[in-house]
Amino acid sequence: MVSLKIDGIDANVDGSLTILEAAEAVGVNIPTFCHHKMLNPFGACRVCLVEVKGNPKLLTACTTPVMDGMEIITSSEKLAKIRKTLIELLLINHPLDCPVCDKGGECTLQDLAFEFGVTKVRFDEVPMKEPVDHSNPFIERDINRCVLCGKCVRICDEVVNVQAISFIGRGTDTYIGTAFDQAWNCEYCGQCMSVCPVGSLGNRVFLHKNRPWNMKTTYSICGLCSCGCTVVLKHENNKVYRVDEDTDAGINHGFLCSKGRYGYEFINSDDRPEISNVKMNNVAKGIDLKKLIEPSIEKLKNIIDNYGSDAVGMVVSPRLTNEEAFLAQKLCREVLKSNNIYSLEPVTALPDATYDDVDKSDAILVLNMDITESNPILGLSIRRKVRKSGVPLVVFNPSSTALKRLTDNIIVGEPKELYKEIDSFVSSLEGKSEKYKELVSKFKSAEKPLLVFNPYNEIDLYYVERLKKLIPGLKLLPARSKNNSQGILDMGCYSGIRPGYQQCEAGHELAEGIKKGRLKALIVLGENLDLSPEYCSLFDELDKLGLLVVLDPFMSEMSKKAHLYIPVASYAEKDGSFTNFEGRVQSIQKAIDKGFVTDRDFIVSVAEFFNVVLPHSTGDIRVMITQENPLYKDISWDGEVIKYPYLLKHGRSQRKDIICGDGGYNLYPASLRLHSGSYTRRSPELSKVYSEPLLEINPADARDLNVENGEYIKLISGGIEEKFKVDVNEKMSLKTVSLPDNYPSTARIFSINRYLKVDLKR
């Protein structure tokens, strides 16, 4: 501990703090410009200069560590003069675009000019006149407004580790750009844009659409993937204009991914139907819900009378909140008296490690996942940890990943070879093989080793179990995919498992139920079986159902099949909570109201027809959850992590046939960074960058097939012939190609197996 004085105030702080941090601790505000909490101090802007008694030099508060006995003065005439001059100097070249600049109203340059009282500039103004760069699909770059604080460069370097931009040139000719002024070659995460203090890096999805003082702010949790990032929704008149971040809020520390940041347009999409039922043309918005669903409830009751309760099933998608999922399960089991409650999430692996465990880890193994694509913010925390502490990182993946910038230990290969390597790794742990001796010793001797894996891949779970046994102290991190993938399972939306994972009577197996006609009525809350490799082959069999009810914000293929389709609210339009891959329960807040009903409204209405009163308000539902779900008994719904009763379920045996089919190329499912499921496909700006499914292929293979980037190629697999656009990428291993598996065309290809041998023809 160190004692010092700041503006006469006594402070007793940890010796590792800087003057800026110490001042913050005692409530003294020192202005900054180029400083950011999550980045190394830079000391470039000089705005935070302070006087230190006994030192003839002024020192930057952001970089200078505290010392015992220091006496610091943060404001004086001398400092006021300098701060004024610094802003004046910036205004020499900075164009006075405020009236047309999107940053107006939230601009640090404006704020500091105001704070320091800069009313005139004593020097001749020489505004720059470089053309604005529109080449990045999401980030508008106006180099004339840049103040060279370096935050964009530093965040792309220290946090994202892509190093897409840097300072180029020297002195007043310095500008921030890409290597050799080439096109932006980055992940479009937007971290740079989020830290730009002025209007130099702008949000192209938001561009010129609104002003900050018009918009309201609502904190919520992102409704896309399982990372569980805190987002700040900026909205006005029930339209979401922008998704911002808050460095001080949430497990994401103000970092977001490209879809979270730029993919919000689906919320405002004109594609969201207002009509309820295609066949009956009822306008759902504003209509009496009970009247709307009454005919369908009649049908439902009929089916129950004729065939029994176990002919009815409900499919719950991760789009639902915990509260809605809980009600859905209750409706199915207790109201409809059916055990056929389904979700497409596996219960074989439950959360163990959190982001904190990533931060504390001293050896990280990523098993068969492209983690920076599937769960970008989790990937980001791994990148930051490895960059900061240099801990060993080993990645197994069919093709190379972005993590190659941080570690040489990326082991790639077409699926069969890859699993041979994973086998070798396990054997090395057992002492039976020398191949990975050095690497495994790092994991064995680590105190906090971590394993990140794909809980959806059955084959991998066998290896996860082996690794757990062989690496002492290994923490497991099953990287779930959707915003409430974990929560819906916690709430018992799974055949045979109650809320809290106690066993109960199971219903029919879903596929069998549909195929053999045992299920006659299906209520689908959000799920789209057309996009599921496992169930898409049964998609047309759904026509056999006597009643199909689908709730979905969009008219998906599933919605089109429904007897009753109800457009419902998105995550921005309701309250509730999501549980992310850590098992962390976080609340979402309703930001806008577009007049759509929620899944909850529907469930409660249905229950009414059966004379059961289910709780409707979030508060009431939560009370019931604490009573019925032992895992959620004492939580505050504000960010705690649930403790799970088991980590892995069901002993597994090693599968012999990993890949099937025949052909010259190995196909595996890709994770997409730019899309999460199907909703983001309705965001035009995002879809401009990635619209149709792309087949990623190695340049050498592309040359052999005589196909160039952007051209189409025919894929032949298991009787299916389909044309796909090609994305030539040198990260791909030879003779190995990938496709996302959740498009209607691709889901059918992958319905045979996860890994396939396929043929490609020009």
Add this chain to the structure above:
Amino acid sequence: MTENSLGVHVCMGTAGVASGGREVMEAFNEELKKHGLAGDVKERDCKVKATGCRGLCARDVLVDIIIPGKDEVTYEHVTAEIVPLIVEQHIMNGDVVKKHAAKKDYYGFYELQKRYVLKDCGIIDPEDMDDYIGHGGYSAVKTVLNDMKPEDVIEEVKKSGIRGRGGAGFPAGLKWTFCSKSPGETKYLICNSDEGDPGAFMDRSVIEGNPHCVIEGMLIAAYAIGCNEGYIYCRAEYPLAIERVKKAMKDAEAGNYLGKNILGKDFDFTLHLKEGAGAFVCGEETALLASVEGERGMPRSRPPFPAVRGLWDKPSNINNVETIANFPLIINKGADWYNSIGTEKSKGTKIFALAGKIKNAGLVEVPMGITLKELIYNVGGGIPNRRKFKAVQLGGPSGGCLPESLLDTPIDFDSLQSTGAIMGSGGVVVMDETNCMVNVAKFFLSFTQKESCGKCIPCRIGTKAMLDILERITVGEGREGDIDLLENLAEEIKISSLCGLGQTAPNPVLTTIKYFREEYEEHIKNRKCPARECADLIDFVVDDDRCTKCGACFRVCPTGAIEWEKKMVAKIDLSKCVKCRECIVHCPFNAID
């Protein structure tokens, strides 16, 4: 070379090479062969040796003829054409060629100098390690490794009182203790040979003339501090220095002076050479470290200082080349001897590079405490072309201009600092009445402005704002209040900049305003340049009264704009005049306004 052999030492420092040193050497080799003197079988053999800079670069190519038993003779301005004469007349027949021999003033050049650090420059072959050893080289390392503990070496250097020669003047021994005390096994020693000041060539001459003394100095420092790895950071614009230091490093390694178990002792030191990439800012120690790490050469905030967290976050000690070259001297001759030279607070000697309007332009080494007047007039030979002294710029773009009234200032760190100038790394540029002080400030500021790394606001934009004001003043667009604006801005830039570049860039402006304010006022109020250097403020009209009708201007005008005949006053045709100022520069009577 045997005792009986002759020596022909040809200056092959960069100035020597530029003046034709290679051709002179070839000529000597050829002539000596003709007379049967080259080679080894003769009774009297003769070796032609390339040596480093001996100082009076203005007289290059300099050649020393050493005949045992006779006085050493130096020839100046030697060209390949006069070599046969020298060989024939002097070497073969012992008769000095008086016409080309150095005059008395050549020896006067050396009178007030104390060439201790430069003692072997000009004598030994910089590419021959044995020559260095033969002249006492690497004996200090032996002393240190055999007889002294690291703490003893630090004490000795502290006792010597030597202060950094790179410009800051921080006590070297004290700096060593910071790094030595920092915890950690891995420590780095870095030699700063970036020498970015335009017109400075002190470090260059030391490395080109005697690279081994730098290696020896580094060994001493490394041993004292506890560094096992070191870097010489040399600017890429010194290809000869780089070539010579590379060879020296190779030879030193072969001779067990570098590498593992040096001289059989339990001391390892691996030395690397890192070339600069053309940035003045990389002479600043933290920017230099960034450059060695492969990063963009931008300075970092201090604290933490390099002695605590330096190269790759390990404790590092950075010393300037000249400082390092002093270490063998201090060990060999002792701290007490070193103390006897110089003033109370500034010990030892300093190498200066004399340039500008001075007769004896070249490299000099003088004891601290010598006055500016002695340096310029006695050592430097005074102002040529019958012009008057106006100002002397010390310390390059980071330094200041001092007027005639301050010529009695002794040259030591503190006396100079109190005038507003700094000692700097040793660049001394002398100016006469044809130099405009506003233009001088503009010149130095335009350099620092271009070299600014761009990281911090005050230096990046502030120096540009100052430069814009100076440019307006020099084209006659100065405004009321400009001088105060310059002064205020300059003060603020000084105290708010991140590194030494920004902190000292305003010095030329501040000192010229302090000592030559009237000149600024002339430019602004009357739109006139008294020194007639700012072309936009010159009328290019010959004053009838002052013109002596000598015709010098007529002869140098490149466009024929001057009308002149014998016994006529010259007249300038303004329609043809391109304002190149050659006439003004060459008029001995300052007759053109």
